[in-house]
Amino acid sequence: MRRALVTWGVVVAVLAAGFIVAVVALNATVYGAGGYVKSYLDALARHDGARALELARTAPLPEGSDALLSSSTLGRLEAIRQVADEDLGGGVHRVGFAFEVGGEPAEAAFTVRGVAPRFGLFSSWEFVESPLARVDLTVTGDRRFEVNGARAVTPSETNGPSPFVMFAPSSYEFAHESRYLTADPVRASVLPGINEVQLAVIANPAFVDEVQGELNAFLDECATQEVLQPTGCPFGKQIEDRVDGPIEWSMSTYPEVTIVPSDRPGIWRMPETAAAAHLRVPVRSIFDGDESLLDEDVPFLISFSITLQDDGGLFIQIE
Numbered sequence: 001m002r003r004a005l006v007t008w009g010v011v012v013a014v015l016a017a018g019f020i021v022a023v024v025a026l027n028a029t030v031y032g033a034g035g036y037v038k039s040y041l042d043a044l045a046r047h048d049g050a051r052a053l054e055l056a057r058t059a060p061l062p063e064g065s066d067a068l069l070s071s072s073t074l075g076r077l078e079a080i081r082q083v084a085d086e087d088l089g090g091g092v093h094r095v096g097f098a099f100e101v102g103g104e105p106a107e108a109a110f111t112v113r114g115v116a117p118r119f120g121l122f123s124s125w126e127f128v129e130s131p132l133a134r135v136d137l138t139v140t141g142d143r144r145f146e147v148n149g150a151r152a153v154t155p156s157e158t159n160g161p162s163p164f165v166m167f168a169p170s171s172y173e174f175a176h177e178s179r180y181l182t183a184d185p186v187r188a189s190v191l192p193g194i195n196e197v198q199l200a201v202i203a204n205p206a207f208v209d210e211v212q213g214e215l216n217a218f219l220d221e222c223a224t225q226e227v228l229q230p231t232g233c234p235f236g237k238q239i240e241d242r243v244d245g246p247i248e249w250s251m252s253t254y255p256e257v258t259i260v261p262s263d264r265p266g267i268w269r270m271p272e273t274a275a276a277a278h279l280r281v282p283v284r285s286i287f288d289g290d291e292s293l294l295d296e297d298v299p300f301l302i303s304f305s306i307t308l309q310d311d312g313g314l315f316i317q318i319e
Contacts, residue, residue, distance in 0.1 A: 001019035005171045033093035035080045036125035041097060044167055045077045052167060058126035062134035062194075064163030065155055069132075075171030076102050092128060092231045101189040102171025108191050133168035133190045136161040139176070141201030141261040141268070142308075145183075146175045153254060161196070161264060163308065168192045174199045179312060180207035201266065203259035207209040211270070211306060212314060224278060234301040235277040245282030245292060252278040252297045264307065272303040 029111030036055070043052035047070030077099055091114035092113045109127040138161045139145050143154045154162040166172070168190045174197055176183035183206040188197050222233035226247045229236035235249075255275035262269050276297045283294050307315040 022139060032085075032123060033112050033114075033125055034085050034095050034097075036112055036143045037095045037097060037131075038080065038082065040110075040127075040131055041077065041080045041099065042171075044170055045080060047074045049074060049167065056131050056167075058128060058185050059128060059130040061130055062132055062163075062165050064134050064165045067152055068147055068164045068166050070150065070167050072150045073172065074167055075173070076100075077170055078103075079105075082111070091205050099169060101191075102187065104171075104184055106169060106189055106191060108169055110192070128308075129192075131168065133166050133192055133195055135164045135166050135172075135188075135190055135195045135197055137164055137174070138162070138196075138198045139201060139265070140199070141183075141265060142149055142176060142178075142181055143202075143265040144176060144178065146177070146184075146287065147172050154265070155274040157264070159261070159265060166190055172197075176201045178206060180210070180308065182316075185224050196299075201261070207268075208257050208259055210314065211259060211316065212254075214314065215257060215304075216251075216254050218316075219251050219254065219275075219277070224250055225249065227277055228279075228281075232318075234302040235275075235298055237279055238299050239281075239283060241283035241285050241292075241293065241294075243281055244284040248280040250278045250280075252276040266308050268308070270302075270304050270306070272301050274301055275297065276300065 035246065040052055042056040049069070053069065079100040080097065081098050085100045086094040088094055092107050092111065093113070094111050095110045096107060098105065109132055112125045114130050115124045115126050137154065138159065139154050140159045143156070145152055145154070156162040169192065171189050172186065173185050173187050175185040176199065181201050183199050183201045186197060188195065211312065222230045222235070225231065225233070228239065228243070228247060230249065237264070251297050253276040255273040257270055258273070259268050259270055276299045279294060279296060279298050281294050282291065284291050303319045305317050305319060309315055
């Protein structure tokens with residue numbers, strides 16, 4: 001009986017020792033500071049935004065819109081490996097990781113602190129500083145944009161930066177493509193902290209062609225008015241002689257349309273541009289009564305604003 005008890009005691013001791021060793025090993029790896037951060041990074045890598053956000057919410061989120069805080073916007077995060085673990089004292093660790101963001105190497109440090117152990121045995125952690133990023137996004141020309149294919153809108157009514165909270169580290173492509181507008185894609189590797197991204201939306205050829213067509217039609221309509229000062233039109237002529245026959249206008253040189261952003265998204269401008277109308281009218285001199293034909297180009301300048309309407313139409317207003 002004594003031998004059996006001794007045997008069982010040895011077995012229990014070995015098992016207890018093995019359990020303690022296993023707990024220590026797990027606390028140094030899976031349940032360690034680095035293991036906690038890696039759980040967050042692994043969630044990003046597999047596009048599990050819900051799990052990543054659950055871990056990140058242990059620290060206050062950065063200020064900004066959370067409209068882009070979604071699994072659908074996440075990009076490539078690969079080759080994750082821990083490179084540092086600095087004990088800052090008081091249960092706080094700064095853990096460094098290297099990884100590839102969108103195929104490019106990068107590094108970031110994450111600060112975590114220990115909290116009450118799980119089941120009284122396994123270490124638990126929380127982020128001291130949020131691992132999420134604040135992206136100050138400036139979109140000039142329009143409020144609409146796409147990020148990794150997901151459509152979004154900036155909350156700003158101006159061309160100033162709009163802060164967004166986004167998962168980090170991750171790779172993002174910001175772009176815009178619509179009926180009248182386009183933008184060269186901007187690729188950004190977003191890391192924890194504050195990031196700045198600028199997306200320049202410009203008029204595409206279809207926009208320019210549409211406005212050129214509407215402008216030419218408007219000027220042609222102006223030219224049908226048989227008066228020296230066509231109403232609501234950018235050209236006209238004042239003469240001292242007496243009109244002695246029909247007034248004929250025609251367009252000599254149409255303005256070449258260029259479209260640039262204004263200081264408000266969705267409103268565009270054509271800067272002041274030169275053009276010329278042609279005037280033919282018989283006149284009689286008020287001094288000696290001589291008759292002549294006034295036949296000349298009348299140069300003028302024109303500028304206007306263009307508003308993109310919700311129904312896809314254009315509202316053009318002469319300035």
